[in-house]
Structures are given as C-alpha cells and as structure tokens.
Amino acid sequence: MKRKVVLCLAALAVIVGAAALGVTGWMVFQPGPYAFATGKPVPLSAYQGPAPTGVPVELAGADPAMRGAYVAAMADCQACHTAPGGKPFAGGRAFVLPFGTIYTPNLTPDPETGIGNWTDAQFLNAVHRGVAPDGSHYYPAFPYPSYTMLSDEDVLAIKAHLFSLLPVKQANRPNTFGFPYNQRWLMAIWSALFNPDERFRPVPEQSPEWNRGAYLVEAAGHCGECHTPRNLMQALDQRAKFGGATAEGWTAYNISADKVSGIGDWSAEELAAYLSTGHAHGRGVASGPMGEAVELSLSQLTKADIGAIVTYLKSVPAVKGDLPALAGPAPATPQLAGLDNPVGKRIFEGNCASCHAWTGAGAAREEAQLTGVRAVNDPGGANVALMVLHGSGAPTPHRPHMPGFGNAYSNDEIAAVTNYVTARFGARSSTLTAADIAALREAN
Ligand code: HEC
Ligand code: HEC
Ligand code: HEC
Incomplete structure (x- = not known):
C-alpha cells in the first residue's frame, strides 16, 4: 500500500514536472519572428541579393552623417530616449510597468551622464545583448531582443549619429522596482532564454523587397x-x-x-x-x-x-482577434442603450461636434473622421479615452491638432463621452468607468 502511494506520488511529480517543463518549453522554444515565411534563412554574408541592411540605395552615396541619421530614424531610438518636453536623446522618459517605473538613460555623448566614454564594443554589447559596460543586464523595456538583429555596421552608424549630437548633462534616474524585480542578474537568465543574440538572416526564397521589409520591421522598427x-x-x-x-x-x-x-x-x-x-x-x-x-x-x-x-x-499570417468588424463610415444602428448617456451626449455636442461633425464624418479636416476608424470601433475604448485625455500631443507642422481635455473633465465625464462616441459611431459601445480613466491617467 505504502509503495503504491509512493509510486502514485512519484508519477504525479513526474506529470507536474513534465507539465511545468512543457509550459516553460512552450514559452522558451518560440518560432523566430519570421519563421512563417517559406524558405531557409542564410547568414547576411551568404546572401546574394541587394543588401537588406543599412540605408536604401538612393542614400548609398550620402555622407556618413546623413546615413547615420537615417539608420537611427529607422530604429526609432529617439522616442523612448526623450522625456516629454525634454532634449532629444537625453533620456528620462518614464515607463510605468506593473512592478514599478523605469526611466530611459541619457544617450547623448556627455562623458559623465551620457555615453560619451563608451567604446564601440560596449555599445554593441548593450544593443545586441542587453549587457552594460559593468556587466550588469538591462531590462527588456529596452527592446534589445529585436535590435539584436541589427547588423554591426548599423549599430555603429547609430553610435556615430549619437556621438555627433551636442552633449546634454542630465543624470539618469534609477528605476523604482522593488524586490525581486530589482535583481538585475535575473535578466541574465531572461536574456539567455529569450534573446537569440543573432543578426538578421535574409531568406533567399523571398523577394529583395520582402527581405528589406523584414529587416525594417523586425530588427529596426521593432513593431x-x-x-x-x-x-x-x-x-x-x-x-x-x-x-x-x-x-x-x-x-x-x-x-x-x-x-x-x-x-x-x-x-x-x-x-x-x-x-x-x-x-x-x-x-x-x-x-x-x-x-x-x-x-x-x-x-x-x-x-x-x-x-x-x-x-x-x-x-504576416492572420491571427484571429476578438475585435468586432468595423461599423463602417455610416453606422446604421447606433447602440441605442449606449446613447442613453446624457453626460456623454452633452459633452460631444458641446466640445467635439464642432471638429468631428455631428455625424462623426469630420468637419473641417478629414483626419477628424471618427466613423470607420479602429479606435472608435474598439469596445475596449482605451484609445478614444486617451485621445480625450491628451489630445494629439504637441502640435506638429504637418498634422492637424486636437487639444486634450484631461484637465477640463472629470474621470466620470471622460468615461461618459468615450462610451458615447463608441456607441454612436462604432461597432459596440465601450463600458469605461471613472476607475478605468484613473488607471489610464496613471499608465500614461
Ligand atoms: C521601447 C523603448 C526603447 C527604445 C525604442 C530604445 N530604448 Fe534604449 N533603453 C530603454 C530603456 C528602458 C533602457 C534602460 C534599461 C535598464 O535600465 O535596464 C535603455 C537603455 C539603453 C542603453 C544603456 C545606456 C546606459 O547608460 O546604460 C543604450 C546604450 C540604449 N538604450 C540604446 C538604444 C538604442 C541605440 C536604441 C535604438 C536602436 C534604443 N536604445 C531604443 C528603452 C528603449
Ligand atoms: C511604441 C509602440 C508601437 C510601435 C513600435 C509600433 N506601433 Fe503601430 N500602433 C501602436 C498603437 C498604440 C496603435 C494604435 C494607434 C491609434 O489608435 O491611433 C498602432 C496602430 C498601428 C496601425 C493601425 C491599425 C489599425 O487597425 O488602425 C498600423 C497599420 C500599425 N500600427 C503598424 C505598425 C508598424 C508597421 C510598426 C513598425 C514599423 C508599428 N506599428 C510600430 C503602437 C506601436
Ligand atoms: C479643435 C478640434 C477638435 C476638437 C474640439 C476635438 N477633436 Fe478629436 N480630433 C481632432 C483632429 C484634427 C483629430 C485628428 C488628429 C491627428 O491628425 O492626429 C482628432 C482625432 C480624434 C480621435 C482619434 C480618431 C482616430 O482616427 O483614431 C478621437 C477618438 C477623437 N478625436 C475624439 C474626440 C472627442 C471625443 C472630442 C470631444 C471631447 C474631440 N475629439 C474634440 C480635432 C478635434
């Protein structure tokens, strides 16, 4: 009897162990980012087609500064490494994660607070492997598992671009992670599992255009x-x-x-x-x-x-999602229940309709069309609410501007107008509450 129990327990342990290994294995042994494509990837050096890396042919003869700026733009390092209203690349932008806030470091060539003293090898190690000059490991909030696919030349072109900028003296802010998330050594294990540390491998069976696109999307654009x-x-x-x-x-x-x-x-x-x-x-x-x-x-x-x-x-193959089909440019049946929303209706009439038109078709500018748009047809409602909170951000010369209403309205009012807009112009009404809006204010 005793033996049977022991045997059963042993069998159970094996099953649980195998299941845990299975789940871990399932997560760890992932297909590569473009494993869906027919063909056999080869090392860049063995690829016969036009180079998928670097600048496009039109810019091949441009001076190194221009080429560096182009590659840096391809990889969009600036967005994360610039604080709202701050100097470009000087860091300090906050990323709020469930376990704390992390701030991006200063990438300008200031020798004390930036990366002015870094060697090429140190820079490559950071961007390809997520390893700092002192050997510690970066969190994947820095998307090095994508950038690891960038060629050495492109990473060094970005470094040259950064080193051509004016140094900005701005100290880095430490992250606010608590235990155990503040243990950087754990990231060594994480990156051993999830960072392939491998440069982009073109697929000869695919067109040169496809290979260039794969490099731009997977390695540089980190979509x-x-x-x-x-x-x-x-x-x-x-x-x-x-x-x-x-x-x-x-x-x-x-x-x-x-x-x-x-x-x-x-x-x-x-x-x-x-x-x-x-x-x-x-x-x-x-x-x-x-x-x-x-x-x-x-x-x-x-x-x-x-x-x-x-x-x-x-x-890229279709992944079935749970978003409803778009209601189209003239939703036939606005969600009547959602329209029983006097606060949302009052705000829309008073503060939105002048630019977006009563029909949602957009008044002065076609960019202000609300119908047929994914964000408005998303019953989650987050992007509509964030638009109302922040507007379209800092005005730019080539885009029409929408002001933010985050200071003008309470969380209840923002939830109400969001639910009204999705009910009236979208496929299904959102059901946001004041608490949801408070959470969105925190996240952003
Ligand atoms: C999605 C946001 C994001 C993007 C895009 C991004 N970074 Fe970062 N980067 C971070 C964060 C966050 C850290 C800090 C990581 C940490 O502290 O563990 C970081 C750290 C770094 C560091 C380490 C600096 C130091 O002082 O230790 C370097 C170098 C760096 N990034 C370079 C780049 C380059 C080059 C690009 C573009 C190819 C880039 N980053 C794009 C978020 C980003
Ligand atoms: C920093 C995060 C981020 C990165 C990087 C990013 N996107 Fe997006 N993308 C978003 C968000 C958020 C939206 C929704 C925007 C909105 O509602 O206005 C979006 C929307 C889109 C849409 C419109 C989808 C729709 O149904 O309306 C397309 C297409 C798209 N992204 C393509 C790309 C491609 C291609 C890349 C890489 C070159 C990329 N994105 C990189 C965050 C990102
Ligand atoms: C001064 C004119 C103006 C007002 C007032 C205004 N908007 Fe906008 N809105 C715009 C413009 C212009 C755009 C397009 C911005 C861009 O091109 O980035 C826009 C974009 C949007 C979007 C994103 C649409 C998309 O394609 O994803 C939403 C949602 C939205 N507005 C909702 C509202 C709501 C709700 C209100 C009222 C609380 C409002 N807007 C008030 C001008 C306005």
Missing part, C-alpha cells in the same frame, strides 16, 4: 514590441505575432492579415499612407505611441522603404 502579445515571462509570443497588445496604456491593434480584427482588408496604398503620414483616408490617424513612431521614424523613410514594410506586413 512587434508593441503589436505582439507577451507570454507570462514577458517575452513576445511569436505564435500570436502582431495579434495586438498594449503599449503605455494604448491598444496597439492587431496588424496581422486578419480581415476582421486586423489589417487584412487595408490596401497597400492605405497602409503606406498611414505609416508615412500618420493618416489614411477613412482609416483614422496614428495617435499616442504610433503617432510618435510615424513622426520620428516612419515619416523619415523613403517611399521604397515604406513599400518594403508594406510588402512584409502583408505577408
């Missing part, structure tokens, strides 16, 4: 860092590649080929317009972190490079 969901260990879940995730409180939508929840029915022209200008007719505007990616990175790229990104994006 998946925002658009791919994460597993329990905070690594990108490549099995749901581009299936949608959250970035600083904003919803980074499904950009796989799914026709309902994703971008499967966007035309190549619409995608190119959205990525290069932040707006595609009838598809809405790029706001929040996506607005920054357009402003600082994508809008700086050549037409051919945007075309390559679109070619690659269109090849």
